[in-house]
Amino acid sequence: MTNALPLWEVFVRAKNGLAHKHVGSVHAADPRMALEAARDVYTRRMEGVSLWVLPSASIIASDPGESPSLFDPAEDKIYRHPTFYIVPDNIKHI
Amino acid sequence: MYTVSLSPETDLHIVAADDTQRNAVFEAKVADDQFIEPKDWMPDAYRKTLIRQISQHAHSEIVGMLPEGNWLTRAPSLRRKAILLAKIQDECGHGLYLYSAAETLGISRDDMTEALHQGRAKYSTIFNYPTLTWADMGAIGWLVDGAAILNQVPLQRTSYGPYARAMVRICKEESFHQRQGYESMMVLAQGTEGQRRMAQDALNRWWWPSLMMFGPPDDQSPNSAQSMRWRIKRDSNDALRQKFVDVTVPQAQALGLTIPDPDLKWNETRNAYDYGAIDWAEFHAVVRGEGPVAKERLAARIDAWESNAWVRDAALAHEAKRSQRKAA
Numbered sequence: 001m002t003n004a005l006p007l008w009e010v011f012v013r014a015k016n017g018l019a020h021k022h023v024g025s026v027h028a029a030d031p032r033m034a035l036e037a038a039r040d041v042y043t044r045r046m047e048g049v050s051l052w053v054l055p056s057a058s059i060i061a062s063d064p065g066e067s068p069s070l071f072d073p074a075e076d077k078i079y080r081h082p083t084f085y086i087v088p089d090n091i092k093h094i
Numbered sequence: 095m096y097t098v099s100l101s102p103e104t105d106l107h108i109v110a111a112d113d114t115q116r117n118a119v120f121e122a123k124v125a126d127d128q129f130i131e132p133k134d135w136m137p138d139a140y141r142k143t144l145i146r147q148i149s150q151h152a153h154s155e156i157v158g159m160l161p162e163g164n165w166l167t168r169a170p171s172l173r174r175k176a177i178l179l180a181k182i183q184d185e186c187g188h189g190l191y192l193y194s195a196a197e198t199l200g201i202s203r204d205d206m207t208e209a210l211h212q213g214r215a216k217y218s219t220i221f222n223y224p225t226l227t228w229a230d231m232g233a234i235g236w237l238v239d240g241a242a243i244l245n246q247v248p249l250q251r252t253s254y255g256p257y258a259r260a261m262v263r264i265c266k267e268e269s270f271h272q273r274q275g276y277e278s279m280m281v282l283a284q285g286t287e288g289q290r291r292m293a294q295d296a297l298n299r300w301w302w303p304s305l306m307m308f309g310p311p312d313d314q315s316p317n318s319a320q321s322m323r324w325r326i327k328r329d330s331n332d333a334l335r336q337k338f339v340d341v342t343v344p345q346a347q348a349l350g351l352t353i354p355d356p357d358l359k360w361n362e363t364r365n366a367y368d369y370g371a372i373d374w375a376e377f378h379a380v381v382r383g384e385g386p387v388a389k390e391r392l393a394a395r396i397d398a399w400e401s402n403a404w405v406r407d408a409a410l411a412h413e414a415k416r417s418q419r420k421a422a
Binding site for chain 2: 003004005007024025026027028029030033040041044045061063064
């Protein structure tokens, strides 16, 4: 079992106007085989109008262990949200 | 399709001392119904339990293509043939979604395939029964996929994210499987006397194996409690089995068919059907690999894997040459 087919991540655009969304993965020897497998596995019921596949190994992911340092700083910056600001009720269109 | 975790688990309670803190965070997350994702820390036993359960589930989908493939060339009409082909393709797709989910836990699909072929991994006992007549295609869709749906719906909320997402896709597709099966049974049940007998015979043979699909009774299912605490499993075997009996009996009555259980009767006080004793000796024998067509099923899988090895090798060789040429 040394000759394993590489893993590819599959993204489907459900319809024009929407972004491609990750749906899962497939094994394939080359890009074309990956596209064909993705079509068979993930779009049997008109789930999409466009497919992306890319080698899983090429994805660079953040480490959950670093989540606090990456994402926590946003927690105390509520002034970035419009609801932080008090505007009198009689002021419209703002 | 579906399988329950069938292997003994002895390693469930071992957590290394230095992991106590991380384990507490993990347990709190799970208890709070949050999802665990691939790169999150998880106890080894949780990982192992998931690999075992998801791979068994995936193997069941793949082996489950065999009993139905048996009738593909003999479907009674083009309509039925197209439907059966679509259903078998779905089973393959379900197997692939599940292998992908298991792979996020750090095992390769080829390792899982090897475990199946070497007899180290199990699949659902239901597929070790033969499909003797065309009516079995209807009965499998109605009963086997019906039982699978009851098992799978709660798994959409299972604690491991990739498994839960695979289950959402699978559940969406599974409902067609059950409905086409019931419709097929309906045609037979309303057909000639011979067709009606064939439908009844299929129900007779598939009823008890379908009840066994929910796994051993709760008091003989030692790992269930831990799996429930980890939210890998969300309902007990017996609770799901009772639900299956309660929803299926009226469906059989509507077909004019008889459930092959003389002890089956409505219990007013429980507001549920009482049903007869399940032959657990048969279940355990099938789990041990003594099912009527167990050897045939595994041999078919191994043959498919080995006789198609040259295709995988050729595809890889072609890609190696192509990327070399591109680099040059």
